[in-house]
Each structure stands twice: as structure tokens, then as C-alpha cells.
Amino acid sequence: xxxxxxxxxxxxxxxxxxxxxxxxxxxxxxxxxxxxxxxxxxxxxxxxxxxxxxxxxxxxxxxxxxxxxxxxxxxxxxxxxxxxxxxxxxxxxxxxxxxxxxxxxxxxxxxxxxxxxxxxxxxxxxxxxxxxxxxxxxxxxxxxxxxxxxxxxxxxxxxxxxxxxxxxxxxxxxxxxxxxxxxxxxxxxxxxxxxxxxxxxxxxxxxxxxxxxxxxxxxxxxxxxxxxxxxxxxxxxxxxxxxxxxxxxxxxxxxxxxxxxxxxxxxxxxxxxxxxxxxxxxxxxxxxxxxxxxxxxxxxxxxxx
Amino acid sequence: xxxxxxxxxxxxxxxxxxxxxxxxxxxxxxxxxxxxxxxxxxxxxxxxxxxxxxxxxxxxxxxxxxxxxxxxxxxxxxxxxxxxxxxxxxxxxxxxxxxxxxxxxxxxxxxxxxxxxxxxxxxxxxxxxxxxxxxxxxxxxxxxxxxxxxxxxxxxxxxxxxxxxxxx
Numbered sequence: 468x469x470x471x472x473x474x475x476x477x478x479x480x481x482x483x484x485x486x487x488x489x490x491x492x493x494x495x496x497x498x499x500x501x502x503x504x505x506x507x508x509x510x511x512x513x514x515x516x517x518x519x520x521x522x523x524x525x526x527x528x529x530x531x532x533x534x535x536x537x538x539x540x541x542x543x544x545x546x547x548x549x550x551x552x553x554x555x556x557x558x559x560x561x562x563x564x565x566x567x568x569x570x571x572x573x574x575x576x577x578x579x580x581x582x583x584x585x586x587x588x589x590x591x592x593x594x595x596x597x598x599x600x601x602x603x604x605x606x607x608x609x610x611x612x613x614x615x616x617x618x619x620x621x622x623x624x625x626x627x628x629x630x631x632x633x634x635x636x637x638x639x640x641x642x643x644x645x646x647x648x649x650x651x652x653x654x655x656x657x658x659x660x661x662x663x664x665x666x667x668x669x670x671x672x673x674x675x676x677x678x679x680x681x682x683x684x685x686x687x688x689x690x691x692x693x694x695x696x697x698x699x700x701x702x703x704x705x706x707x708x709x710x711x712x713x714x715x716x717x718x719x720x721x722x723x724x725x726x727x728x729x730x731x732x733x734x735x736x737x738x739x740x741x742x743x744x745x746x747x748x749x750x751x752x753x754x755x756x757x758x759x760x761x762x763x764x765x766x767x768x769x770x771x772x
Numbered sequence: 773x774x775x776x777x778x779x780x781x782x783x784x785x786x787x788x789x790x791x792x793x794x795x796x797x798x799x800x801x802x803x804x805x806x807x808x809x810x811x812x813x814x815x816x817x818x819x820x821x822x823x824x825x826x827x828x829x830x831x832x833x834x835x836x837x838x839x840x841x842x843x844x845x846x847x848x849x850x851x852x853x854x855x856x857x858x859x860x861x862x863x864x865x866x867x868x869x870x871x872x873x874x875x876x877x878x879x880x881x882x883x884x885x886x887x888x889x890x891x892x893x894x895x896x897x898x899x900x901x902x903x904x905x906x907x908x909x910x911x912x913x914x915x916x917x918x919x920x921x922x923x924x925x926x927x928x929x930x931x932x933x934x935x936x937x938x939x940x
Contacts, residue, residue, distance in 0.1 A: 486821075
């Protein structure tokens with residue numbers, strides 16, 4: 468978790484480390500997080516806010532009061548990360564709400580939420596802090612997905628989610644689905660464990676114009692079977708890789724969407740916008756369709772990209 | 773100019789009419805202690821190294837408090853910005869309770885009918901406005917009768933405010 472140690476914070480404020488600790492005891496501010504080793508780690512924004520407040524007042528308690536009321540500036544991934552690292556759910560939710568007042572939802576996800584969790588993941592993916600942060604972010608994205616407006620476009624996007632709980636890529640996939648829904652697309656996310664041969668009903672319901680492979684946990688063999696099955700049912704469907712789904716060997720023609728949900732959404736919309744309108748789904752007898760899928764099953768080794 | 777015995781004009785040194793510069797003094801807004809060696813503090817080091825609870829402020833030497841003097845810092849809107857530890861004892865209030873409260877909740881002019889620069893409010897507003905003159909007044913604690921306290925009011929900062937030092 469990024470932040471600054473007591474000595475650095477004390478130097479910034481021109482005080483001794485003991486003075487800084489005495490403020491924490493007396494005023495409860497600035498309130499540092501703790502590293503796994505128990506060291507204090509101050510939020511840089513808190514220290515900056517306090518330093519600014521010193522210029523505007525005549526004593527420390529007033530400056531602390533000002534810094535508290537004013538907050539530490541616009542919510543950032545660092546501040547959100549600190550709140551999550553302290554298990555402060557309410558504060559984390561408030562920071563995201565504040566961010567939504569000055570940023571779009573898409574930017575809040577891309578600039579605040581995902582980097583905060585990614586940073587905790589980079590520090591220690593097995594830590595309770597990261598686990599809490601991941602769950603919090605996942606719940607937040609799920610809540611937004613539930614209240615997303617109904618689709619306004621005909622195109623559907625099938626997302627194959629090859630991630631596991633705790634993966635940063637899992638949040639990226641969730642975020643991409645949310646952004647696609649907010650762009651008016653119909654989406655359906657299935658786990659990579661879904662049997663390709665049993666996709667028939669799902670494909671008939673969604674009529675996807677694109678298949679997005681997300682996450683790194685699916686083998687190339689599994690991806691191949693999935694793509695074959697989908698392409699067998701929907702000819703001409705676009706296949707795109709997101710969040711590291713396919714290694715970039717340079718030999719593949721599959722479009723890489725990167726791992727930024729907003730950029731991926733824009734690239735996907737560009738791709739779909741360049742396509743002719745999707746034909747309405749043709750009624751296909753379920754038995755015939757399932758037969759088609761069974762054919763696809765026999766070609767499990769084929770890698771169509 | 774004078775004329776000497778030779779009849780030629782001569783220049784003569786006359787006493788200066790300019791106001792004597794009064795040296796300024798830095799002090800802690802909580803404990804009143806001066807910075808080490810009375811040196812001007814560096815910009816990032818405004819917190820008092822003695823108590824850690826006040827910021828170092830500058831005022832004229834003849835108005836600046838001595839350590840342990842009771843004093844208050846009041847802004848131009850007559851709200852208390854800071855209070856020394858000894859004035860907390862003297863006025864029986866806690867600093868955190870009076871910050872941003874009107875100073876009239878703590879001090880009342882002994883001469884209630886005084887107006888202009890002679891009034892407490894006028895003196896504070898003049899000092900907070902940057903006027904260099906030191907004013908002396910008589911006040912009493914609010915809601916306490918029979919106690920009169922002399923005080924001096926001068927400018928201090930940064931940021932600019934009025935320094936009220938309660939005198940014995």
C-alpha cells in the first residue's frame with residue numbers, strides 16, 4: 468500500500484515524529500494505516516491537507532479541524548486503498564460517492580476503484596485487506612449492474628469469465644460488463660467452466676455479436692472449444708480477448724482489448740459500430756441447434772485463431 | 773539650516789521624526805514559547821517544537837506574549853482562532869470549545885459604552901486589519917462581574933489576526 472512513513476510525514480509538516488504521534492492520540496488525526504509490520508503509514512493527501520491548513524490558521528487544533536472538514540481533496544485510488552486497508556467500508560463507499568460527484572462512473576471505476584484493489588493485490592494477494600477490498604469492489608460493481616438501464620441496442624456480447632474470486636482480472640471483467648450494459652448493449656457473462664456444448668440456449672437468447680474472452684485462467688484448449696462452439700452457432704461472431712485472456716504472441720488475429728474496461732468498451736463499440744446490423748435471431752429447432760453443438764464438441768482440438 | 777559667523781549657510785543634524793522600528797518576535801500560539809534562539813522559523817516548520825500544539829506566529833516585540841502569558845488570537849470577524857494554555861486556565865474554558873466562537877462569549881469590555889478604536893471590537897478589527905498600533909483596554913470575563921483585566925491588542929500572523937494578551 469502506498470503511503471508515507473512517520474518520519475517522512477513529520478518532515479513534510481516540520482515537526483518531530485513524536486509530535487505527529489501525539490496529535491494522533493490527542494486529536495485522532497492524521498490517522499495512519501498500519502503496515503503488516505505494524506508501522507504507521509500516513510495518507511499523503513492527509514498530510515498535504517494538514518500542511519495547507521497550517522497556512523490558514525493559527526493553531527494546530529484549528530488546522531486539524533479544517534483539514535478534517537475539507538477532506539484531503541478529490542478521492543483517489545490511494546485514499547480508497549487506505550480506507551480499504553483499514554477495513555473502513557463506510558469510508559470507502561463515501562469516497563466512491565464523492566468521486567462520482569466529480570468523475571463519471573466509468574472514470575471512477577478505472578481511476579479509483581480498480582487501481583486501489585490492484586495495489587492491495589500487488590502488495591499481498593493473500594491478505595485479508597485485499598480480500599475485503601476485492602469483495603467490496605465486486606459488490607459495488609454488482610449493485611451498479613443491477614440498476615443499469617435496460618439495453619437500447621440490439622447487439623449482445625457474450626463474456627467468458629475465466630477468473631477466480633480475488634483476481635484483479637475478475638473485477639476488470641465485471642467492470643467491462645457494467646460499462647457495456649451502460650452503453651446499451653445486452654450482455655451475458657458465463658464462467659469459463661461452462662461446457663461449450665451446452666451453450667445453445669444461451670446463444671439463442673442472447674444472439675451475441677461478439678464473444679469477449681476475459682481472464683487468464685482458461686487453457687488454450689478450453690478457449691478453442693468455446694470459440695469453436697460459439698462460431699459454429701453464430702457465424703461471423705467477433706472474438707476479442709480482454710484482461711490477458713490470450714498471450715500476445717503476435718501470431719493471433721484476435722483483437723486484444725487490453726485490460727482497461729473503458730478503453731475495451733470503446734474498442735468493442737467501434738468494432739460493433741463498423742459491423743452491419745445484427746440479423747434478428749432465426750428460429751432454430753432446439754434439437755437442430757443442440758446437434759450443431761454436438762458437432763462442435765467433436766472438434767475440441769481446433770484453435771480457430 | 774543655520775548661519776555661522778562667516779555668514780555662510782550650514783546644515784545641522786536634527787532629531788529624526790520617523791517612528792522607531794519595533795523588533796518583531798515569534799511565539800507559539802499555544803504555549804507562548806519563542807522558537808529556538810529566537811530565530812525566524814523556516815516555512816515548513818511553523819509548529820512549536822516545545823508543545824507541538826501551537827503554530828509559531830509573529831507580532832511586535834511590545835505586544836508579543838511571554839511564555840505562560842494568557843492570550844488569545846482572534847480574527848477580523850471577532851472569532852477565536854487560538855488560545856494559550858494559560859488563558860484556558862484563566863478563563864476556565866477548553867480551547868477546543870471556544871475555537872471559532874465569538875470572543876465576546878469570553879471577554880466583555882469593562883467600558884460597555886466605549887466605541888470606535890477604544891472599544892474591544894474596534895481594537896480587534898484594527899489589529900486584525902494589520903494596523904501596527906498597540907492598544908490597551910480593560911475587559912472583564914463574560915458573565916463574571918467584579919473582575920477587571922487589562923489587556924493589550926496588536927497585530928499578529930500569519931495569517932493576519934489580532935493578538936489579545938491578558939495582563940496582570
